[in-house]
Amino acid sequence: DGGITQSPKYLFRKEGQNVTLSCEQNLNHDAMYWYRQDPGQGLRLIYYSQIVNDFQKGDIAEGYSVSREKKESFPLTVTSAQKNPTAFYLCATRQGAGGYTFGSGTRLTVV
Amino acid sequence: AQSVTQLGSHVSVSEGALVLLRCNYSSSVPPYLFWYVQYPNQGLQLLLKYTSAATLVKGINGFEAEFKKSETSFHLTKPSAHMSDAAEYFCAVSDTGYDKVIFGPGTSLSVIP
Numbered sequence: 001d002g003g004i005t006q007s008p009k010y011l012f013r014k015e016g017q018n019v020t021l022s023c024e025q026n027l028n029h030d031a032m033y034w035y036r037q038d039p040g041q042g043l044r045l046i047y048y049s050q051i052v053n054d055f056q057k058g059d060i061a062e063g064y065s066v067s068r069e070k071k072e073s074f075p076l077t078v079t080s081a082q083k084n085p086t087a088f089y090l091c092a093t094r095q096g097a098g099g100y101t102f103g104s105g106t107r108l109t110v111v
Numbered sequence: 112a113q114s115v116t117q118l119g120s121h122v123s124v125s126e127g128a129l130v131l132l133r134c135n136y137s138s139s140v141p142p143y144l145f146w147y148v149q150y151p152n153q154g155l156q157l158l159l160k161y162t163s164a165a166t167l168v169k170g171i172n173g174f175e176a177e178f179k180k181s182e183t184s185f186h187l188t189k190p191s192a193h194m195s196d197a198a199e200y201f202c203a204v205s206d207t208g209y210d211k212v213i214f215g216p217g218t219s220l221s222v223i224p
Contacts, residue, residue, distance in 0.1 A: 004154075097208025098160065099160050100157070
């Protein structure tokens with residue numbers, strides 16, 4: 001079945017450490033997105049990519065980085081510059097104007 | 112600028128009662144509108160979408176929503192709530208369907224047996 005795989009499901013980060021969240025899709029969708037979800041704040045856009053080798057900052061890109069070397073993959077790195085990284089991270093794809101398809105998310109916790 | 116408001120961060124209904132979740136949007140052009148549902152520790156699932164065709168949109172799990180341009184609203188309804196409907200619901204808007212989607216803050220639905 002086609003879908004989006006986010007891994008790991010749970011991730012723990014120490015202070016000052018960079019971590020990378022994986023997002024892989026086999027839907028052949030062109031556009032991919034990363035959102036951050038905090039309780040009571042809905043979803044906030046971190047980065048998005050419309051095509052391979054191109055990506056744009058969203059509303060809260062500071063402290064994050066991405067790459068899009070392959071159509072199937074859009075990994076998100078949470079750097080040590082992100083001071084409050086504890087959140088639920090969601091990857092999504094879009095093909096056409098039909099809305100997003102979401103992965104199952106990664107819950108990141110700072111320890 | 113686009114924005115979405117959802118009246119009521121938490122709504123409780125009895126099992127079998129009508130579900131009404133409110134959504135109002137602002138957009139400079141006829142928008143694309145979406146409702147998503149999220150169960151705990153899961154991603155979001157598309158319930159239904161409005162793309163300038165019929166104003167009454169039917170979705171999955173018995174949900175439907177009506178686009179009212181004069182009221183800039185896109186409220187979600189279901190005639191009879193089921194326990195499995197308990198979840199977080201998000202309304203979202205996009206100007207063209209191809210650009211960024213803006214999400215509302217969400218409404219948590221509880222269903223009381």
